[in-house]
Amino acid sequence: MIYSTYHMQCHTVNAFEGPSYADDMKRQHKNGHNGHTEVGFPERLVAIRKERNLTQQALAGLARCGISQLKRYELGTSQPTLDAIKRLAQALRVTSDLLLFGKDERGPDDDLRLQFEAVSRFDPDSKKVVKQILDSMILQQEARRWSSSRS
Numbered sequence: 111m112i113y114s115t116y117h118m119q120c121h122t123v124n125a126f127e128g129p130s131y132a133d134d135m136k137r138q139h140k141n142g143h144n145g146h147t148e149v150g151f152p153e154r155l156v157a158i159r160k161e162r163n164l165t166q167q168a169l170a171g172l173a174r175c176g177i178s179q180l181k182r183y184e185l186g187t188s189q190p191t192l193d194a195i196k197r198l199a200q201a202l203r204v205t206s207d208l209l210l211f212g213k214d215e216r217g218p219d220d221d222l223r224l225q226f227e228a229v230s231r232f233d234p235d236s237k238k239v240v241k242q243i244l245d246s247m248i249l250q251q252e253a254r255r256w257s258s259s260r261s
Contacts (some may be wrong), residue, residue, distance in 0.1 A: 116149055131257075143254065149212065149213075150186065151183075151186070151209060151210060152183065152184050152185060152186035152211055153182055154208070154212070155183055155198065155209060156184050158202050158208070158209070159184075159202065162202055164202075166180050166181060166184070169198070169202070172201035173194070173197040173198045173199065173200075173201040174197055175194060175198075179194075183198075195209060247248060
């Protein structure tokens with residue numbers, strides 16, 4: 111039940127986001143990065159593997175995947191499953207977030223960081239109000255993005 115709920119959520123997010131993850135990985139590999147100073151999943155995977163002084167064969171063995179599949183992940187021509195990401199992260203002794211997201215990719219922008227730090231010191235009722243406002247604005251933005259992608 112949890113898997114199917116998660117699977118449905120992923121499908122919904124992909125429908126709103128446009129290009130698939132695999133297409134984005136190919137674009138990032140072709141461009142060398144994702145349009146920012148950060149690199150994509152394939153480049154992070156290679157860099158971390160090399161930092162750990164692991165060959166592709168060694169990492170494939172530790173992560174229990176085929177070497178040809180690992181090569182496809184590193185080239186950005188294939189997307190790993192959640193289970194494969196988990197095994198890769200465990201084999202490399204890093205978090206899955208480190209594999210998937212670049213530095214500060216998941217955190218707030220610098221101009222919002224101070225505001226979020228201030229909100230973290232609010233009393234619980236005030237935090238609840240801020241959270242409700244943010245949730246409402248995020249839903250509104252997602253609805254706009256969804257309706258513009260349908261046109």
